[in-house]
């Protein structure tokens with residue numbers, strides 16, 4: 239887990255704002271769910287999912303309840319839907335931290351942030367297209383261009399079950415030629431063997447049955463419509479039959495946005511898909527669902543790699559320097575802030591020199607300086623700080639009553 243220090247922290251908020259802007263313009267409203275839930279909410283994600291079997295921050299609280307920090311938000315959204323029964327379609331977005339006990343490395347952390355959307359109650363393939371397009375638009379708004387969209391369909395639950403069985407038979411017939419880790423995966427979830435990043439597994443994965451051969455007519459038609467919709471919107475994508483995603487709840491459409499500048503083991507910037515049985519598994523009515531979550535940590539790494547979406551903390555308009563002992567700074571700072579300006583000041587009765595140093599370091603556009611002479615004359619001195627307005631550092635004395643318009647003019 240990491241600290242996100244200023245100025246980098248400012249990017250996180252800006253990024254959340256951009257995301258909110260993109261999805262609220264498409265009818266999504268923010269949902270806030272708890273960070274801790276009954277562990278049962280997350281075990282419904284599936285017992286073949288490592289996030290659940292190995293990575294949960296699960297503990298007993300003081301009331302003897304088995305709870306867990308959330309490893310993701312989709313299950314919580316479905317739990318909230320089952321609990322509150324809002325009228326579908328329910329279009330929500332969220333932003334916040336998630337927790338998984340993973341081996342931390344660049345792009346993989348034990349506390350990480352996601353922004354995401356979920357829609358409950360819509361079966362239409364055009365909604366899958368809308369969801370995928372919104373993630374794509376978000377990356378575009380950040381200025382990212384080295385992002386690749388891959389899509390696949392896992393078919394209807396029956397198709398998926400028949401495919402999983404065919405994969406099991408195929409991989410079992412290979413025996414020891416499959417790596418030991420993949421044999422362990424096979425026992426739990428044959429689909430995930432397709433995800434293997436181990437070279438000796440590659441030929442056996444290449445010769446494995448293909449999901450497309452198992453689609454029912456309905457699943458084929460749904461996926462065709464998703465592909466056609468992405469083409470209509472001009473969003474470039476690749477169908478990747480080996481894409482399975484790490485969570486068990488997916489049915490039909492799944493997709494991932496890959497950051498081409500990132501290491502392949504951590505290159506998923508975000509992903510999502512349909513999870514039509516999840517609300518039901520959490521005690522609600524049978525309800526189709528679709529959505530995505532985008533990893534903020536990795537998205538920012540990709541921005542750094544591409545040199546886009548730089549960190550821009552808010553610049554101060556003024557820094558108040560008071561050599562009378564501090565009372566003037568108190569009133570002046572309050573007055574300037576009330577006028578909507580971003581203003582800081584020095585404390586602890588520091589010397590003029592020390593205060594000017596702070597003013598410089600603050601990055602403020604001007605220093606507003608007040609001493610006993612200015613108090614007596616009813617004026618203040620406004621000194622542009624070097625580097626902001628070219629080389630000019632000429633200070634001017636202005637009547638105190640003109641201060642606000644004067645600083646506004648400079649900012």
Ligand code: HAM
Pocket residue numbers: 309310311312338340345346347348349350351352354355356484485506507508509510511512513528529530531532533534535536
């Ligand atoms: P996920 O693929 O587990 O899906 O996570 C989505 C994104 O969160 C990943 O692509 C990655 O960017 C980021 N992420 C995941 N784990 C970590 C980590 N340990 N460190 C840094 N970033 C990480 C879900 O969470 C699903 N709930 C997505 C979804 C929403 N499907 C349908 N609706």
